[in-house]
Amino acid sequence: MTALLPLGVFVVGCESNSDILAWELEQRSEWKHPSAELSRLLREACFTQLPRPGSWREPPLLQRVAAALATHHFAVLDDFLPIELVRDFRSAAGRLHKEHMHHGTVHVGRTTAYDAMEMAHENLAGVAEESQRWAARGDFLVNIAEGDPREPIMCRLTEELDALVSRLKEGGFEGGPREVSARLQAATLREDIMVAVYPGATRGRYLRHVDDGRFAVLTCLFYLNEGWEESDGGHLRLYMPGRSSKDIKADILPVANRLVLFWSNEDNPHEVLSTLRDRFAMTVWYIDAAQSLEKFGLEKLAPSRGERLNPVAPLTLVEVLRLCGQAARGEGAPLGAGLWGGSVADPDLDLDSVADRILQRRALQVPAGIHVS
Ligand SMILES: O=C(O)CCC(=O)C(=O)O
Numbered sequence: 001m002t003a004l005l006p007l008g009v010f011v012v013g014c015e016s017n018s019d020i021l022a023w024e025l026e027q028r029s030e031w032k033h034p035s036a037e038l039s040r041l042l043r044e045a046c047f048t049q050l051p052r053p054g055s056w057r058e059p060p061l062l063q064r065v066a067a068a069l070a071t072h073h074f075a076v077l078d079d080f081l082p083i084e085l086v087r088d089f090r091s092a093a094g095r096l097h098k099e100h101m102h103h104g105t106v107h108v109g110r111t112t113a114y115d116a117m118e119m120a121h122e123n124l125a126g127v128a129e130e131s132q133r134w135a136a137r138g139d140f141l142v143n144i145a146e147g148d149p150r151e152p153i154m155c156r157l158t159e160e161l162d163a164l165v166s167r168l169k170e171g172g173f174e175g176g177p178r179e180v181s182a183r184l185q186a187a188t189l190r191e192d193i194m195v196a197v198y199p200g201a202t203r204g205r206y207l208r209h210v211d212d213g214r215f216a217v218l219t220c221l222f223y224l225n226e227g228w229e230e231s232d233g234g235h236l237r238l239y240m241p242g243r244s245s246k247d248i249k250a251d252i253l254p255v256a257n258r259l260v261l262f263w264s265n266e267d268n269p270h271e272v273l274s275t276l277r278d279r280f281a282m283t284v285w286y287i288d289a290a291q292s293l294e295k296f297g298l299e300k301l302a303p304s305r306g307e308r309l310n311p312v313a314p315l316t317l318v319e320v321l322r323l324c325g326q327a328a329r330g331e332g333a334p335l336g337a338g339l340w341g342g343s344v345a346d347p348d349l350d351l352d353s354v355a356d357r358i359l360q361r362r363a364l365q366v367p368a369g370i371h372v373s
């Protein structure tokens with residue numbers, strides 16, 4: 001027996017194992033939708049229609065974005081880039097999907113409901129055809145680094161995002177809340193762009209989670225889907241703060257040229273609702289550099305495989321290391337030990353030569369796949 005839930009989620013084999021169906025129904029019964037009043041307030045405070053691409057630079061608009069982040073933990077900017085560029089991104093994302101994407105993986109080991117569900121039901125999930133499998137996460141993705149020969153155009157997005165984040169970090173525009181600038185100070189590194197597609201054929205979705213595993217401070221999502229309708233599904237659903245919150249804050253359509261910014265921690269548990277059309281997005285995470293260096297050392301700055309961390313322009317790599325060293329000395333933390341000559345917190349370490357060595361190593365890398373021996 002197969003259950004077909006709203007927006008086309010399939011649950012097959014219900015007669016032999018009803019747990020998944022029970023879990024799906026329970027989730028739906030626990031969702032608490034926002035009142036019409038709250039939705040109206042959030043739409044007014046957090047959604048900004050830019051008069052033209054790039055106009056976020058105007059202080060009243062920057063102030064509005066900062067106020068939304070400070071008060072409601074997220075901000076939405078429409079018409080962020082010239083539409084021709086967004087169309088070029090979409091074409092590039094389509095090519096990347098055909099040739100380079102791999103399945104997004106659920107990271108087992110975190111205490112999320114879907115990890116347990118996924119593990120408990122491997123067998124059940126295995127019996128269905130690909131298009132009918134129960135899955136916690138249904139996206140395909142690829143990371144694109146600066147200078148990536150596959151689709152170098154994608155980095156036009158990070159140029160604009162780095163400018164926006166740096167400006168929010170500086171703060172100081174009239175009336176702008178200090179909190180946003182303070183929270184962003186740590187975010188001196190960012191990951192490569194992640195280009196993702198959630199296929200309509202498999203009702204792609206990504207169950208509720210928090211983006212904090214990678215020491216992300218801010219999540220930036222940029223959507224590429226022209227002509228997207230409510231009935232296509234694939235909303236980004238934001239929940240009220242709290243890891244297991246079931247109180248829905250906002251359902252955001254992934255329409256083309258829309259940028260969504262939100263704090264990556266428990267302020268914003270979120271999920272992607274299942275989609276009926278192929279849904280393309282570009283994601284960039286801004287990372288707490290000191291925390292990342294403390295956990296991973298310098299390895300992620302010039303990794304031998306996988307995505308890498310990059311200084312947030314206009315910061316240079318040596319400036320980022322210096323800021324992290326200062327932060328670590330302040331807290332007495334052993335930072336970046338192990339690679340390229342010790343801890344960046346050591347005042348005797350020559351950070352210029354450490355940065356040079358990292359940059360040389362980066363220059364040797366072929367960004368497509370980033371494999372160095
Ligand atoms: O594509 C989206 O709207 C969100 C994706 C997401 O939450 C993630 O990749 O962590």
Ligand SMILES: [Fe+2]
Nearest residue numbers: 209210211270
């Ligand atoms: Fe996420």
